[in-house]
Amino acid sequence: MKIFYSGYWKTEDVDSQHPIEADHSTTIDIFWNLDDEGSFLGVKVNEEMVFQVINNKNSWYAEILNTNTKEIQYSNLDHEKIEKLLDGVFRNEKTGDVSKELKIVWQKGSL
16 A cells, blocks of 8 residues: 655655555554654555544544545544554455444544
């Protein structure tokens, strides 16, 4: 999948306009090493959906963005739930199904 990120200490940042191809293990490694507040990771799930997480120091702000409609779903989650959502994304599972299993309540909004 295509990913972009900021704040990963091993490499330079990757801009959302120029995402790179990454496998599941690379993406999880990047996620686990985003230690600084404000660091983030984005995964292009498909042409219209992006899953993004931002380090909020004590929690993670997670967002599912529909780039066509500009609608978002967002929630503050812990590390474990973000990792399970990323696992589901890489298994091509619907985020709604994984969210129900994890009992995640998403807020809805738009850009």
